[in-house]
Amino acid sequence: MEITVSARATKVSPIQIIRRSTWDEATRPPEGHSRQDEASRAWNLHVALYYKAGGVPWRLLRSPTDLTTCYVGIAFYRSDDGNALNTSVAQVFNERGDGVIVRGGPARISRTDRQPHLARADAHALQLQALDAYRREHHTAPARIVLHKTSAFTGEETGGFQDAADERFIDALEMSWVTSSEGAATFRPGDAPPLRGTRAVLGERELALYATGSIEFYRTYPGMYIPRPIGIRPVTPAREPRELAAEVLALTKMNWNQTRLDGRLPVTLRTANQVRSVLRFCPPDQAVATRYAHYM
DSSP states (O other), rough: OOHOOOOTTTTOOOOOOOOOOHHOTTOOOTTTTTOOHHHHHHHHHHHHHHTTTTTTOOOOOOOSSSSEEEEEEEEEEEEEEEOOOEEEEEEOOTOOOOOEEEEEEOOOOOOOOOOEOOOHHHHHHHHHHHHHHHHHEEEEEEEEEEESSSSSOOOOOOOOHHHHHTTTOOOOEEEEEEEESSSOOOOOSSOOOOOOOOOEEETTEEEOSSSSSBTTOOOOOOSOOOOOOEEEOOOOOSSSSHHHHHHHHTTTTOTOOSOSSSSSHHHHHHHHHHHHHHTTSSSSTOOOBBBBTTTO
């Protein structure tokens, strides 16, 4: 994989690989792929080049009264040989979207829920690595940590993450399990799906959010399939559901690798999933590139 070479090349600048079918209309795309329209191709290419050159295409809207926040997304992956289950922390970043990649330690599949989880010591070490990466990148410590994970939190994990926050004197730590789909659904009058941003409070620690759906500006639903909400499961409901959903929705717009404004997952987990598909080919002792620009 060419992108793996970029991930391992820690001393070189990010590269951009373009298939011939992207710019040559006479060349058919690879089997199973389609060609985007010219405007989408031009947008994706130029935004990617701008970001890889060090620019910031756009950023989160932030109130002056908001705490400086470190966003962390945790996903899990198996090594290419299938022997080891490791952790991947992708896009440790601030409101500007300046992100770095941190690779964590081993994870284990729980016998109770069949999901990957961390021991308390590993969760503690992973959070410290994320905070160290944030400080190296932004030359300051955050006042608040927002942690998204692709599996439910165990008591050991919450304890380890909290220990790391306490060790660095960070009082605000918000942890949420963000599911890729939610069993609940909502409906609106007429034939159109719910509007993007529609939320449904299902319980004190359970929230459904339509990150994709009808878009009022377009007066239509731009997708091909019936949209399904994602689930948000905060460990401790520290914020109102409206604020929690609004932040997750804003993070779905931080993907600089596409033209769509209705990304399904927050960038914390979307990039974690993308990065893990690359890191699985890199040996555990191999130094890898820390900028997300090497992986997109």
